Structures are given as structure tokens and as C-alpha cells.
Amino acid sequence: MAKGFGGRPGMGGMGGINMNMIKQAQKMQQDMQRMQAELQEKEYSAQAGGGVVEAVVTGKRELKSLTIDPEAVDPEDVEMLQDLIVAAVNGALHTAESDMAASMQSITGGLNLSF
Numbered sequence: 001m002a003k004g005f006g007g008r009p010g011m012g013g014m015g016g017i018n019m020n021m022i023k024q025a026q027k028m029q030q031d032m033q034r035m036q037a038e039l040q041e042k043e044y045s046a047q048a049g050g051g052v053v054e055a056v057v058t059g060k061r062e063l064k065s066l067t068i069d070p071e072a073v074d075p076e077d078v079e080m081l082q083d084l085i086v087a088a089v090n091g092a093l094h095t096a097e098s099d100m101a102a103s104m105q106s107i108t109g110g111l112n113l114s115f
Contacts, residue, residue, distance in 0.1 A: 031107045039100050046091030048084040055088035057096055063089060 040059040047054045052072035056065045066088070072081055 028107060032104065035103050035107055039096075039103060042096075042099070044092045044096040044099065046088050046095055048087035048091065053081070053084040053088045055085070055092045057089065057092040059096055059100065061093060061096065 042059045043056050043064060045054055045056045049072060052069040054067040055063060058064050066085065072084065
């Protein structure tokens with residue numbers, strides 16, 4: 001009789017990993033792939049300057065739209081408008097990241113897996 005990994009007969013080189021663990025890992029992988037696909041389709045928005053600038057990003061971390069209230073456009077203070085745009089885009093991206101991390105944590109049960 002051939003010995004598998006670790007000297008256990010019939011283990012086929014799997015060394016102590018049982019089939020149930022493999023099935024659980026496969027299910028987790030499928031759930032994660034499904035969740036990632038769903039998250040990539042979601043949209044996240046954030047506002048800055050009391051709502052005069054709004055950014056919408058996708059779960060793919062792409063800027064989808066940017067809305068600027070005409071009252072926010074001051075030719076004498078372009079720098080402020082630029083700061084509001086950056087703040088709105090970064091806020092939307094942060095919201096997307098937080099949602100993705102929370103969703104993945106629900107699947108992995110708190111395992112610290114980086115993606």
C-alpha cells in the first residue's frame with residue numbers, strides 16, 4: 001500500500017486536510033468571487049462642501065460621475081473647488097472600500113485575507 005504525504009496511507013499527498021475542509025474552502029472561494037462581482041457593480045457617492053460637489057464611483061474604483069453646483073464655481077478661488085472635488089472623490093472611494101471590506105469579512109468569518 002502506497003503511503004501518502006505524512007506517512008498516512010490513502011491520503012493522496014493531502015497530509016491531514018480532509019475533504020470537508022476542501023469543500024468549505026471551495027465554497028468560500030465561490031462566495032468571494034460572487035461577492036466581488038456584485039460589489040464591482042455597485043455605486044458609491046460622497047459629497048463635499050455641504051453638497052455642492054458630489055462624486056459617484058463604482059466598485060471597480062472608477063469615477064462614474066462628478067456633479068458640481070454652479071454656485072461652487074468661483075473663478076477667483078479655483079483651488080477651493082479642486083479641494084472639494086478631491087474630498088468628494090476620496091470620500092466615495094473610502095465608502096466603497098469600507099463596504100467591500102465588510103462584505104468580504106462576512107464571507108471569510110474574520111480571517112485576515114488580503115485581496
